Amino acid sequence: QQPVQSPQAVILREGEDAVINCSSSKALYSVHWYRQKHGEAPVFLMILLKGGEQKGHEKISASFNEKKQQSSLYLTASQLSYSGTYFCGTRTLARQLTFGSGTQLTVLP
Amino acid sequence: DGGITQSPKYLFRKEGQNVTLSCEQNLNHDAMYWYRQDPGQGLRLIYYSQIVNDFQKGDIAEGYSVSREKKESFPLTVTSAQTNPTAFYLCASSVPLGRTNTGELFFGEGSRLTVL
Numbered sequence: 215q216q217p218v219q220s221p222q223a224v225i226l227r228e229g230e231d232a233v234i235n236c237s238s239s240k241a242l243y244s245v246h247w248y249r250q251k252h253g254e255a256p257v258f259l260m261i262l263l264k265g266g267e268q269k270g271h272e273k274i275s276a277s278f279n280e281k282k283q284q285s286s287l288y289l290t291a292s293q294l295s296y297s298g299t300y301f302c303g304t305r306t307l308a309r310q311l312t313f314g315s316g317t318q319l320t321v322l323p
Numbered sequence: 324d325g326g327i328t329q330s331p332k333y334l335f336r337k338e339g340q341n342v343t344l345s346c347e348q349n350l351n352h353d354a355m356y357w358y359r360q361d362p363g364q365g366l367r368l369i370y371y372s373q374i375v376n377d378f379q380k381g382d383i384a385e386g387y388s389v390s391r392e393k394k395e396s397f398p399l400t401v402t403s404a405q406t407n408p409t410a411f412y413l414c415a416s417s418v419p420l421g422r423t424n425t426g427e428l429f430f431g432e433g434s435r436l437t438v439l
Binding site: 216244246248254255256257258261301303310311312313314315316 | 356358363364365366367368371381382413427428429431432
């Protein structure tokens with residue numbers, strides 16, 4: 215079952231903050247976050263594991279509430295380069311990664 | 324440079340024809356995946372393979388077939404049984420999550436299939 219992402223779209227000005235949420239009805243082992251720019255492949259941002267460990271490549275923070283099966287991605291002081299569609303992917307112990315429908319983020323100058 | 328190569332980038336097909344999308348990786352990853360992307364629906368898993376000569380159905384496998392004869396290659400065939408094949412197809416690979424690995428998916432640049 216697909217995780218639910220919110221909001222579906224957000225528009226903000228350079229320097230503003232944004233939060234993207236991802237929730238699942240199933241017990242999660244891990245949550246992945248990816249960003250996809252138009253016409254390009256999705257790029258990995260971060261993984262959050264049950265137990266609190268986080269691994270990522272960029273200066274973007276996220277949280278994972280294991281009890282509520284929810285994750286949030288925090289984009290602070292947004293830059294123009296942050297524009298794109300953000301996907302969360304959730305993994306249970308028994309299944310492969312399942313992606314949400316995406317959040318389209320537009321950063322305006 | 325290591326990466327995943329998908330071909331063709333754009334493909335047009337007539338109804339009733341099978342078409343095969345190529346996916347090759349030189350990352351030495353064991354696991355490979357095929358996802359379908361439709362507007363507003365995110366990425367949906369078609370098939371995945373954890374090891375050579377083995378593959379499993381994903382959430383939307385009907386009308387698709389795969390093979391995994393070599394570690395580097397995971398081709399996807401879209402058969403005539405797939406009722407709505409027009410979509411963007413993404414291939415990915417990964418290593419297992421470990422002490423120094425994030426378990427992330429590495430994606431190819433995709434193949435856009437249009438059925439006429």
